[in-house]
Each structure stands twice: as structure tokens, then as C-alpha cells.
Amino acid sequence: MTIPLTVALLTYNRPHYLQLALRAIIEQTYTDFELLVMDNGSTDNTPEVVLGFKDDRLRYVRNAPGHPASFNGTSAVLIARGKRLLITHDDDIMEADMLQRQMAMFDRNPELAAIWTNQSTMDENGQRLLDHLAPPGPDRIYARGEYIAKAAEERHWHPPSSLIFTPGLLPLASLHKVYRGLPLGTGKRAPTEGSGDYIIPAQMNLKAPVAFLNAPLLRYRQHGGQETNHADLTGAVLHGYVSLRRFVVRTDYKQQYVPVYDALIARYKAQRRVTEIAGSTLPMPALRQLQRMFRQGSADLAANPRAGFQLLPLALLLHQHAAAGTESELEQLLRVMPAAGPALQTSIHRLYRWAGIRHQGGNLFRNFAPGSRIVILGSVLLSALLVQEARQAGVHVVCCLDSSVTRQGCNWLGTTIVPPSWLAENDVPLAAIVLSSERDHEDELIHMLRRHDAETLIVSWKQLVEQYVQGSVAAVLEMTLD
Incomplete structure (x- = not known):
């Protein structure tokens, strides 16, 4: 039967x-x-x-x-x-x-x-x-x-x-x-x-x-x-994209999408490398590795300039560490990428706008008072961008929160990674909790954080980008930054 x-x-x-x-x-x-x-x-x-x-x-x-x-x-x-x-x-x-x-x-x-x-x-x-x-x-x-x-x-x-x-x-x-x-x-x-x-x-x-x-x-x-709280998610995502690239070459979409997968693979290799850095600054060998990953991921942008969208986080990180007077990888990317169209994800739109802010010399944390204390939810590539961005604005990153037990207790980019329960166990006055997730699930994250902290302002990096563009950051943050 x-x-x-x-x-x-x-x-x-x-x-x-x-x-x-x-x-x-x-x-x-x-x-x-x-x-x-x-x-x-x-x-x-x-x-x-x-x-x-x-x-x-x-x-x-x-x-x-x-x-x-x-x-x-x-x-x-x-x-x-x-x-x-x-x-x-x-x-x-x-x-x-x-x-x-x-x-x-x-x-x-x-x-x-x-x-x-x-x-x-x-x-x-x-x-x-x-x-x-x-x-x-x-x-x-x-x-x-x-x-x-x-x-x-x-x-x-x-x-x-x-x-x-x-x-x-x-x-x-x-x-x-x-x-x-x-x-x-x-x-x-x-x-x-x-x-x-x-x-x-x-x-x-x-x-x-x-x-x-x-x-x-x-x-x-x-x-x-x-x-997922006990696994190496960066490794899983990277393995998935390597496999998908291997599959896409067997389809009619090969020419258009191999460059996109090359960019994604470079981005997640960079994420894995960044999570291994304990010190507060990127050592020169690591910086050179990241630049090499960017070159590998952008080698075929002429075949599909949209692949550049997947490299935006890595390009932003390199721009944060670029020497004055030199053209950064972000500026190279902005020259060849098309404008972010309406069909793209929210996170890609916000990354594209963040790239424009950096290109003009701006900083997402410009309205935070120097010395303000924040924590960042997450410890991957977007979190690294936020850590560096905050430091360049004189904002102190107290720690990074992460639900993954594989990351908790690590010293990462000069900050300690702790479980979200740290919020309830410590009395450090905070200006904000900043969400680093690229997925649009802020309500879930806020629900989880509110079990540990009922009062501190919670703001996503996407909101910071939009508030910067709209010039309304001060109104949103004035309750905590007086």
C-alpha cells in the first residue's frame, strides 16, 4: 500500500x-x-x-x-x-x-x-x-x-x-x-x-x-x-551559501547569481573572522584578510552589480578602519552598485542608507552624549559595525548580549559577550539597548529583553539609520540623554 x-x-x-x-x-x-x-x-x-x-x-x-x-x-x-x-x-x-x-x-x-x-x-x-x-x-x-x-x-x-x-x-x-x-x-x-x-x-x-x-x-x-542557541550559526549560514553556490551553477541562473553567492560567502567568511578578534582594534593581519575577502567577493560585480548589496556590511566595516585620504572599499562599491530598489529587504535598504551616511562623514550615534553607555544585542558582523560606530562617537559599549551559549563569556572586540539575563543582574545605567539583527523581528527581541529590563530604551540599528536620515534622533532619545 x-x-x-x-x-x-x-x-x-x-x-x-x-x-x-x-x-x-x-x-x-x-x-x-x-x-x-x-x-x-x-x-x-x-x-x-x-x-x-x-x-x-x-x-x-x-x-x-x-x-x-x-x-x-x-x-x-x-x-x-x-x-x-x-x-x-x-x-x-x-x-x-x-x-x-x-x-x-x-x-x-x-x-x-x-x-x-x-x-x-x-x-x-x-x-x-x-x-x-x-x-x-x-x-x-x-x-x-x-x-x-x-x-x-x-x-x-x-x-x-x-x-x-x-x-x-x-x-x-x-x-x-x-x-x-x-x-x-x-x-x-x-x-x-x-x-x-x-x-x-x-x-x-x-x-x-x-x-x-x-x-x-x-x-x-x-x-x-x-x-540554534547551542550551534555555530555563522558556520551553518556559510555552509548553506557555499552549497547553494554549488547548486546554482547547475541552473539557468548561473551567470546572474554566482556573483551574489560569491559576495555572500565573502561576507560570512568575514563575519567568522571578526568574531575571532578579542582586542578592541582590528590587527593589521586581520584587516588585510578582510580586504582580501572583499576583493574575492567583488571580483565579478560587472556581471551583476546588485551583488554589491551583500557586501555592504563588510565594506562599512572596512570604511570604519580606512586611512584618511584613501578611497575605501565602500566608496568603490557605491560607484558600481545601483540604487536600492523597493524589492530589496528592509535591511539592505538601511545598509545602503548607512553607507551614504558614512560616505558623507556621518555617524549613527551623533546624538548620543559622549560617554553614554549602551549595550548591543548580538555579536556578529552588524554588531561589530555598531561597536565601532559607537566608539567613534565617544559612546561606551558596556557589553554585547547574545543568547548563544557558544558565544557567552567570550571577549570580543574589547567587549564581553553576556546572556540577556545580564540586564536584570546589573545596575549599570544605560542610555539604550541597540538591536543588531537584520531580520524584521524586533517585536520578538523586545519581548525577550523586556523580561530582563522593563525601562531602558530599545532601538534597532535600522531605526537609527532612519532617524539620522530624518533628523529626528534627538526627539527619540531625549528621554534618556538629557
């Missing part, structure tokens, strides 16, 4: 979330699927929770402890019996009609190899944070190769818990090697934790069209126990 769909629920030591996620799957309005609960060696009462559900569709698979999360997912691919597969997670909750709407879309478009959905977000207690993770809009069907190309510029983040795909299109020989712990072969690397968000839809799109169903059909939970 053909099984149309396998739903694989990955779990590890989260029985309080697992029960909610499992009930939501069992109560789906679409019912023709097998349900795998893939336990990565839980040491609590997870088995009792799973076996408490009585459903003929359910198979409970318990892997030995000690494997990474990717091993659990690989196991699901290899044992799933469905024509299509959804790998979802124990901390997220499906809306009741999610599977029905996706499978109906497959019925209408049988050529599709994958469909994922928009999502809402909630906190650890289930409180709604955002109604839509991606902007509301129409459903999208990407022609073969189109998603791989468009992912370079659109950079929409779609957590994988709603992705239904065709497992037969994956390179199963490589998955067997990963499962058995064997080397993949010359020039191939094992998947980096977190990079599958990009790679699996792209692998599908190499063979067939894929689609985005723009309805928030999954509640994505933000909480401190997520794997």
Missing part, C-alpha cells in the same frame, strides 16, 4: 513541549500519513509521553544517545515509507489544517517537489510574538532552479518544521554515509548543524519546482533550549 506522507517528529528531552506537538499532529484534519516519533536518546520520561498516545499510525523510534540532531533527521529519511516526508520538531505546533492545505496544493500541482509554509512565532510559554515570520502575501511557486537563485537576494528564513518534500530526490548514498559515519569523499563535507534550512529545499529545486504556501500554518517556538 502506498503511503502518501510520513510525518517525522524529532524529539529530545522536551516532554512538556512534545505532548503538545504530538497531539497537534494526531488531530490534523488530513489523516492519511504515518507518524514517526524520532527520539534522539532522551533521558527523561519522553518514552512514557509517546507511548501514552494510542494511534495506529504512530511508530516510536529511539536512537542511542550521543548523536547530533542531524543524525535523528537522517534516520527519519532512511526509514520513512511515505512518498513525501515532513521532518518537524517537538517544540513547534501545527495548525489543525496545515497538512491538509499542503497536500491539497500537491494535488493541484503534482510537479512540485516541496512545499513549506509561513509561520507565526511564540515564546516558551506559547504566547504569540509574530503573526507572520515572512511578510504576508501570495503563495509562490518557484520554477526549477529559481528558488536556489532567489534565495541569494531574498534571504527569507523558513525554519524547516513545515517543509514537506520528496525524499527520493535526496542523494541517498550520501545520507547513508552520514548515517554510518563514513567520509563523503573528496571535496564534500558533512552537513553543518542548522544548514538544512537552506539546503533541502535547494536540493529539491535542482530537480523540480518548489512552493511557499504563504499562510502561518505552524507556530514556531522561540526559547532558550533551541539548538
